[in-house]
Amino acid sequence: MKICIYGAGAIGGYLGVQLAQAGADVSLVARGAHLAAMRANGLKLLIGDEERVVHPRCTDNPAELGPQDFVIICLKAHSITGVIEAIQPLLGPHTRIVTAVNGIPYWYFYKHGNECEGSTLESIDPGGRQWRELGPERAIGCIVYPATEIEAPGVIRHVYGDRFPLGEASGEKSADVERLAALFVKAGLQAPILDRIRDEIWLKLWGNVCFNPISALTHATLDKICTDPSTRALSKAMMLETQSIAETFGVKFRVDVERRIEGARKVGAHKTSMLQDLERGRPMEIDPLVTVVQEMGRLTRIPTPTIDAVLALVTQRARIAGLY
Ligand SMILES: NC(=O)C1=CN([C@@H]2O[C@H](COP(=O)(O)OP(=O)(O)OC[C@H]3O[C@@H](n4cnc5c(N)ncnc54)[C@H](OP(=O)(O)O)[C@@H]3O)[C@@H](O)[C@H]2O)C=CC1
Ligand SMILES: CC(C)(CO)C(=O)C(=O)O
Numbered sequence: 621m622k623i624c625i626y627g628a629g630a631i632g633g634y635l636g637v638q639l640a641q642a643g644a645d646v647s648l649v650a651r652g653a654h655l656a657a658m659r660a661n662g663l664k665l666l667i668g669d670e671e672r673v674v675h676p677r678c679t680d681n682p683a684e685l686g687p688q689d690f691v692i693i694c695l696k697a698h699s700i701t702g703v704i705e706a707i708q709p710l711l712g713p714h715t716r717i718v719t720a721v722n723g724i725p726y727w728y729f730y731k732h733g734n735e736c737e738g739s740t741l742e743s744i745d746p747g748g749r750q751w752r753e754l755g756p757e758r759a760i761g762c763i764v765y766p767a768t769e770i771e772a773p774g775v776i777r778h779v780y781g782d783r784f785p786l787g788e789a790s791g792e793k794s795a796d797v798e799r800l801a802a803l804f805v806k807a808g809l810q811a812p813i814l815d816r817i818r819d820e821i822w823l824k825l826w827g828n829v830c831f832n833p834i835s836a837l838t839h840a841t842l843d844k845i846c847t848d849p850s851t852r853a854l855s856k857a858m859m860l861e862t863q864s865i866a867e868t869f870g871v872k873f874r875v876d877v878e879r880r881i882e883g884a885r886k887v888g889a890h891k892t893s894m895l896q897d898l899e900r901g902r903p904m905e906i907d908p909l910v911t912v913v914q915e916m917g918r919l920t921r922i923p924t925p926t927i928d929a930v931l932a933l934v935t936q937r938a939r940i941a942g943l944y
Contacts, residue, residue: 621644621645621689621690621799621803622644622645622647622687622688622689622690623639623644623645623646623647623688623689623690623691623692623803624646624647624648624649624682624685624688624690624691624692624710625639625646625647625648625649625692625694626649626682626691626692626693626694626695626703626707626710627649627650627693627694627695627696627699628648628649628650628654628658628663628678628694629650629654629694629695629770630768630769630770630776631694631720631764631766631768632648632650632692632694632695632720633648633663633665633768633770633776634665634766634768634776634778635692635694635720635784635807635809636648636663636674636676637663637664637665637672637673637674637776638665638804638807638808638809639803639804639807640663640674640676641672641674641807642803642806642807642808643806644803644807646674646676646677647676647677647678647679647685647688648663648676648677648678648679649679649680649682649685650678650679650680651680652773653773654770654773654774655678655679655680656773657772657773657774657775658678658773658774659678660774661673661774662674662675662774663675663676663678663774663776664774664775664776665776665777665778666771666775666776666777666778667778668778682706682707682709682710683706683709685709685710686709686710687709687710687711687712687715688710688711688712688715689714689715689716690715690716690717690718690760690796690800691707691710691711691715691716691717691718692718692720692762693717693718693719693720693721694720694721695721696721696897696902696903696905696908697721697722697723697725697744697905697907697908697909698903698905698906698907698908699903700721700726700750701745701746701749701750704749704750704753704754705753707754708753711754711758715758716758716759716760716796716800717754717755717758717759717760718759718760718761718762718786718800719759719760719761719762720762720764720784721764721908722764722824722825722828722893722905722908722909723744723825723828723905723908723909723912724741724744724821724825724908724912724916725744725759725761725821726740726741726744726745726750726751726754726756726759727751727756727759727761727789728741728789728818728821729756730751730756730757730759730789731756731789731790732789732818732869734869734870736869736919741912741915741916742915743907743908743911743912743914743915744907744908744912756789759789760786760787760788760796760797760800761786761787761788761789761814761817761818761820761821762784762785762786763783763784763785763817763820763821763823763824764784764824765781765782765783765784765785765824766778766779766780766781766782766783766784767779767780767781767887767890769896779890780887782808782809782810783809783810783811783812784804784809784810784811785811785812785813785814785817785820786800786801786804786811786812786813786814786817787813787814787815787816787817787820788817789817791814791815791816791817792815793813793815797813798813801813816872818869818870818871819871819872819873819874822862822866822871822873823873823874823875823880825862825909825913826859826862826863826873826877826880827880827884828892828909828910829858829859829862829909829910829913829927830854830855830858830859830862830930831845831846831855831884831892832892832893832894832895832905832909832910833894833906833909833910833930833931833933833934834851834854834855834930835891835892835894835895836892836894836895836897836898836904836934836937836938837930837933837934837937838851839895841888841889841890841891842884842885842887842888842889842890842891842892843885843887843888843889843890844889845884846881846882846884846885847885852881854926854930855881856877856878856881857926858926858927858930859877859880859881860877861913861917861922861923861924861925861926861927862913862927863877864920864922865913865916865917865920865922865924866916868920868922869916869920893905894906894909894934897943898937898938898941898943901941901942901943902943903943903944904934904938904943904944906931906934906935906938906944910927910930910931910934911931913927914927914928914931
């Protein structure tokens, strides 16, 4: 099975090692010092007490790779529009695109089934280019639950988790999604196929919409945000606004807000990816995680005063740091 991981960073690198060890024909698209290190020494995954090293094809020129069975996009979500043209050589008539990113994906309103069917969202897909040029019909949804980091160029550290729920926009259990899930399982990952993938997208986003910007503003880790009464209340207020919006689009939350916050608290002294990005001077994933919820709130005419306030602050913080 030919798999290209587009953006073989923290999550893509973790997937790359696991899928290559499971026997897939894996190619990695990366750049800079990380690419150079992978070319020279292979890609190393530090997981528990173990070190796993693989030597897949690594490039910054996807045109070298040709059409794939699956292209797994593991870029930061705000980078996807910038690579639309570069992805094209990887796409054959049957290639599926797996969106292994946080936030709402470009295909969200494909086979959605109400008046929003076929709509695109400016905050994540400006001008609808991802929808038109990648194609919603190619997409398979994927939620990323593990946490991983690039410890050094060519070296990925696994922090926790191994679950990547997958699902078609239609909810169908297609042969493609079954094939992909079987490969993930062979690679030692959990990959349940969900018939309501959007519910799970929101369950993950429920945390990202509040914990990520609050952590970037306060530099607090997840346990502190969820324990301190004031940041816990702020998170809850943002989550309740988010829940009202999602439910208007037919989403069902399988846990309540308190349980979701408790789940995040138990993760412990973990820095969210947005805080890590701020500290390391990397562009912050604000639009795919926060602005998109505000945009969907505007579509549903649901007020989002708390999200608006936190979004204004984190955007200003990111601008001042030159990261937005
Ligand atoms: N890391 C984590 O623990 C988690 C991440 N996620 C989500 O997963 C997604 C991926 O995150 P993560 O893996 O952390 O991100 P990373 O930044 O670690 O990985 C993305 C990689 O893609 C590279 N890249 C960017 N643009 C290009 C390009 N044009 N050509 C080639 N390579 C490129 C980046 O290089 P460069 O550094 O040079 O930009 C980087 O190495 C995000 O949506 C994130 O929110 C979800 C849960 C946890
Ligand atoms: C911290 C966590 C797990 C949830 O907000 C995350 O997804 C991130 O850091 O982006």
